[in-house]
Amino acid sequence: xxxxxxxxxxxxxxxxxxxxxxxxxxxxxxxxxxxxxxxxxxxxxxxxxxxxxxxxxxxxxxxxxxxxxxxxxxxxxxxxxxxxxxxxxxxxxxxxxxxxxxxxxxxxxxxxxxxxxxxxxxxxxxxxxxxxxxxxxxxxxxxxxxxxxxxxxxxxxxxxxxxxxxxxxxxxxxxxxxxxxxxxxxxxxxxxxxxxxxxxxxxxxxxxxxxxxxxxxxxxxxxxxxxxxxxxxxxxxxxxxxxxxxxxxxxxxx
Amino acid sequence: xxxxxxxxxxxxxxxxxxxxxxxxxxxxxxxxxxxxxxxxxxxxxxxxxxxxxxxxxxxxxxxxxxxxxxxxxxxxxxxxxxxxxxxxxxxxxxxxxxxxxxxxxxxxxxxxxxxxxxxxxxxxxxxxxxxxxxxxxxxxxxxxxxxxxxxxxxxxxxxxxxxxxxxxxxxxxxxxxxxxxxxxxxxxxxxxxxxxxxxxxxxxxxxxxxxxxxxxxxxxxxxxxxxxxxxxxxxxxxxxxxxxxxxxxxxxxx
Numbered sequence: 001x002x003x004x005x006x007x008x009x010x011x012x013x014x015x016x017x018x019x020x021x022x023x024x025x026x027x028x029x030x031x032x033x034x035x036x037x038x039x040x041x042x043x044x045x046x047x048x049x050x051x052x053x054x055x056x057x058x059x060x061x062x063x064x065x066x067x068x069x070x071x072x073x074x075x076x077x078x079x080x081x082x083x084x085x086x087x088x089x090x091x092x093x094x095x096x097x098x099x100x101x102x103x104x105x106x107x108x109x110x111x112x113x114x115x116x117x118x119x120x121x122x123x124x125x126x127x128x129x130x131x132x133x134x135x136x137x138x139x140x141x142x143x144x145x146x147x148x149x150x151x152x153x154x155x156x157x158x159x160x161x162x163x164x165x166x167x168x169x170x171x172x173x174x175x176x177x178x179x180x181x182x183x184x185x186x187x188x189x190x191x192x193x194x195x196x197x198x199x200x201x202x203x204x205x206x207x208x209x210x211x212x213x214x215x216x217x218x219x220x221x222x223x224x225x226x227x228x229x230x231x232x233x234x235x236x237x238x239x240x241x242x243x244x245x246x247x248x249x250x251x252x253x254x
Numbered sequence: 255x256x257x258x259x260x261x262x263x264x265x266x267x268x269x270x271x272x273x274x275x276x277x278x279x280x281x282x283x284x285x286x287x288x289x290x291x292x293x294x295x296x297x298x299x300x301x302x303x304x305x306x307x308x309x310x311x312x313x314x315x316x317x318x319x320x321x322x323x324x325x326x327x328x329x330x331x332x333x334x335x336x337x338x339x340x341x342x343x344x345x346x347x348x349x350x351x352x353x354x355x356x357x358x359x360x361x362x363x364x365x366x367x368x369x370x371x372x373x374x375x376x377x378x379x380x381x382x383x384x385x386x387x388x389x390x391x392x393x394x395x396x397x398x399x400x401x402x403x404x405x406x407x408x409x410x411x412x413x414x415x416x417x418x419x420x421x422x423x424x425x426x427x428x429x430x431x432x433x434x435x436x437x438x439x440x441x442x443x444x445x446x447x448x449x450x451x452x453x454x455x456x457x458x459x460x461x462x463x464x465x466x467x468x469x470x471x472x473x474x475x476x477x478x479x480x481x482x483x484x485x486x487x488x489x490x491x492x493x494x495x496x497x498x499x500x501x502x503x504x505x506x507x508x
Contacts, residue, residue, distance in 0.1 A: 014370075016277075017276060019275045019370060022279065091380070092380070093380050093387060093388075098385055099387075099490060102492040103490075116376060126345070126352075126370045131347035132348065133348055134354070139408075139409055142397075143396075155393055155394045155414075160409075164409055236353060
């Protein structure tokens, strides 16, 4: 039984190791080399004790490794018989380009597997106290990429305003244009909205307000990845009574 | 530091313990009592070695425990100082009624936390070789409940046919009506579709075909939970070359 030469496309979850899966953990522990995105946290990477780390990520507009270079490097590592993990923030198939990488590996005859992860599309709102679906409030959720405005506008154009939850990934920089496009499509100014930054990490921080204020939401100089939620569920605030956080573990006081 | 009285709303993932999170594992190991849905697998439950299990789930049209009874039982257990896990298939906030339970707990002054899980909405297609988003093919994904047809029809009515991936949860029994509603909204007969059953379990099984054939897709007498995927991505088939599965671990042969 051997993993030699196998490429595992692993979802790292939203940030904290708490949300890594058991299979993701095993693959990291066994890895010889880990190709990771910029958004993967050091705390998750640390499980790959015996591996070489290669940062191939991009963050915002900074320079990143070209997709074909990443794919070629994974293919080379596999052919050397190494156990390869391709570690992506969240889930590999939610705007993670995992599909493209899987196709490239298949075309090169490289064995691979997909290890789904906890997507920030669902977990970031949840950790901010917002359920993406809620009976009687949101019968569905649309997850859309906010970095490509043409796509965004096309996707949301037909949706009945307020009928479902809209979760926008990678949309922080474009939040003004996103809010404008929703308003243009008939979404009310007062539709509840939220931004969850750094979900599951020490820097977790949530902004809430009406859609009309989304453009000017003050997120300071926070550079964590952010998830935007628009829809009635964003007005829910599922907060535990009497909860204290001590060293990351919920502590229930007297 | 104590978890006494804390209610943890934990997502169990799609079925296999492989996709349980590290925090979910810890909570199960520490639990005194686990209230679980019918869809949670024995393999995941087995981590709660010291706990009493209470099955409160429903499956299809069989009898289930009323929501208010579940909530009252969790509140009672919490007040007895027990460490309570509410274990749900997938993620608690994707059609899991986790939001309702969190609100009920908060109203009763019961401390709780949400532990997001790997949602079958994303993981089931992924394990069936289908990425729910794919650059140039699907710039977004809509996740919708197929058990409530009125909601389903209302949600998909405005969406430009074929513009995004539609993932339908709990829609197997209604797949004829679901296909009809999509056709009525202008989705082409030949739009790729898929059904993934029992994702991540030994009974994992995938049907693929055009939307026109969805109604009569022969799923035999399979009773596993199923996820329907409609959209261009369902034509993708991300399959590893030379992959052998030996005891659940990918074995790469010569």
